[in-house]
Amino acid sequence: MHVFLNGQIVLEEQAVVSVFDRSFLYGDGLFEAIPYFGGRPFRWAEHLTRFARGAQLLKIRCPFSDEAMRKAADELIARNKMPDALLRLTLSRGVSAMRGYSPKGADSPTLVMNLHPLTRPDPEKLLKWKVIIASQRLPAGEPLAQFKNANKLPQILARAEADDAGANEALLQNSDSHVVEGTTSNLFWIENETVNTPPLVAGILPGVTRSAVLDICRALKIKSQERNLTLAGLKQADGVFLSMSSMGIVAVESLDGVKLPEPAVIHGIHRAYCDLL
Amino acid sequence: MHVFLNGQIVLEEQAVVSVFDRSFLYGDGLFEAIPYFGGRPFRWAEHLTRFARGAQLLKIRCPFSDEAMRKAADELIARNKMPDALLRLTLSRGVSAMRGYSPKGADSPTLVMNLHPLTRPDPEKLLKWKVIIASQRLPAGEPLAQFKNANKLPQILARAEADDAGANEALLQNSDSHVVEGTTSNLFWIENETVNTPPLVAGILPGVTRSAVLDICRALKIKSQERNLTLAGLKQADGVFLSMSSMGIVAVESLDGVKLPEPAVIHGIHRAYCDLL
Known part of the structure; x- marks a missing residue:
């Protein structure tokens, strides 16, 4: 499985973050889970709007534009050959220079994208x-x-x-x-x-x-x-x-x-x- | 700076966890911060008791005994030559086999210990x-x-x-x-x-x-x-x-x-x- 990590597509085993990453230490991050069916996302814009609202509330500056994330997500779908997948987009505030809860100076966020298997709902089967x-x-x-x-x-x-x-x-x-x-x-x-x-x-x-x-x-x-x-x-x-x-x-x-x-x-x-x- | 990670003392740069670690994804973990002065912890037992209560409430099985953690903590203090330090002990549920919040099958917790600089309080200066x-x-x-x-x-x-x-x-x-x-x-x-x-x-x-x-x-x-x-x-x-x-x-x-x-x-x-x- 390939994973997107801060601009690179890497193997799952290489997808690691520092133990000083604030999402690991404090849950200082946010995520989205966007369904892809047949290689296309469902309601991408709505998910990204909520993601952006969260990033704004937490004051985490996402280092990639919506377009760059969409391009990377599509590439991840192709590389993993998973046209039906749940895309998880994770944004952490990254590593702080200082110990503690203050977000001051923690300005290198971590962006991860990865896929999970997904089955398209069957209209005949609730x-x-x-x-x-x-x-x-x-x-x-x-x-x-x-x-x-x-x-x-x-x-x-x-x-x-x-x-x-x-x-x-x-x-x-x-x-x-x-x-x-x-x-x-x-x-x-x-x-x-x-x-x-x-x-x-x-x-x-x-x-x-x-x-x-x-x-x-x-x-x-x-x-x-x-x-x-x-x-x-x-x-x-x-x-x-x-x-x-x-x-x-x-x-x-x-x-x-x-x-x-x-x-x-x-x-x-x-x-x-x-x-x- | 040396960091304790799952039984090994490693360099800070090598202290990494998977992006699938549940504390990174969901904040599914707990921690303690224990002050060391002159190479000795202050109220170690009280901190460890609270830590154990948290692990029990979250049902995360800490892979190390209190004695093993104390030994590793003392070694970390010595290796980093920091007799006055704040020891951070972090326990994450680790990586899940399955996507989602269920802790079922997530049974390889991650234990991290690291140090932060600490100044002993001055009795003459509040x-x-x-x-x-x-x-x-x-x-x-x-x-x-x-x-x-x-x-x-x-x-x-x-x-x-x-x-x-x-x-x-x-x-x-x-x-x-x-x-x-x-x-x-x-x-x-x-x-x-x-x-x-x-x-x-x-x-x-x-x-x-x-x-x-x-x-x-x-x-x-x-x-x-x-x-x-x-x-x-x-x-x-x-x-x-x-x-x-x-x-x-x-x-x-x-x-x-x-x-x-x-x-x-x-x-x-x-x-x-x-x-x-």
Whole structure:
């Protein structure tokens, strides 16, 4: 496998960073995961916009332009012969001259791009996941939630709880006791034929696939709205599904072991999403 | 400079980890910073106990015993000829076989030890810092706050605010609007001749120097207590100081630009702390 590291395409074994890299020491970095199908990225611009917003919030100057990154990403897809792949783009603040949290003088960021195998969603086959509610909470209104930051311990702990329960994903509540998102997915639920999803101010990731789902709802004339919901409310829903760039649309088959209804609208949104790819 | 990396002492330039290391990707790791004075660590056992508690919470199996780490740390001090140094001990979950947050199968952790220059505190000279209140908040009651985890973006953002304001440190409030700690320091304030510090359940680091300060208060028969305080309350305090392993006791000279009183008790605690080293 070839990896892009600071302007060079190198073998995986040579893709290394200093133990003084700030993303290794403090999680001082951010990332994106962009799906490629048939050698072309899906919603490249939306991913890069979120990436740039994160870099701006953290004040990390990305050393490559969007065009240079796109060129390098395409080359990586070609070199690895992986037309269907999930591209991970990682930007770290790099090495500091000084010890400590201050970003002052840490002005040689590290940019990494690498690929993971990816399967194109099948319009005839909706994935169905067992989901649990994690005990770990997320802070409501957290500005760092606006992009994929490299501080993922809450998600890792929640995901470990899912593993222990034999589940595919864990949903997290925020500090206001609203169910807000999965560890790697945005949350939707159906109620009175309306598709609902938590608002961004709840402290969730503005997912690219989340946004595609809202586009699909408009196109298919399905009512949709953003609102907060407690766990008790979620358990009463007419159906629950998740969205993520790597998998697309996934139905929640059971929540904490209780089977959920699976209305036709979830299948319709899944098929419409597959049509976009 | 020599660095300990997974059982080997190597040159700084050779101290590298894979770009697939989970602490680089997600901040999936933890650390400690242990002061050495005259070639001997200060409160080694307390630091290692906190480190072990963190490793247990994250379920990362440290590949070295405390004794092996102590031996390696002492050797690092000798090899680098730095009898006064801050030892950083970093444990990452290492590389995963699978993409994603699940820690399943990531069972080859990475252990790094390195040194930073350190100056022994001077009993005759109390450091005085300008401090600001950061806009970033910390989640109250966060279990991850119980140890030095590798998710430090909130502290980095707060510290960047301090840099911008020309301050030495930033204090953070938690989601309950209590002032809880600095980015790298525990918080104390004096009120009615009593030394106060926030309780651990507020979501703060159980600092080793914080604990030493409470010991000193008992020894010097200074009343002390743990309690919550709002920013308005802190501004009314008879004096404010910080504690941290790297610097010891530091008086807060000004808070958001407003000069604070500097009662004799802070000097007394500082001198007593220097006596312990």
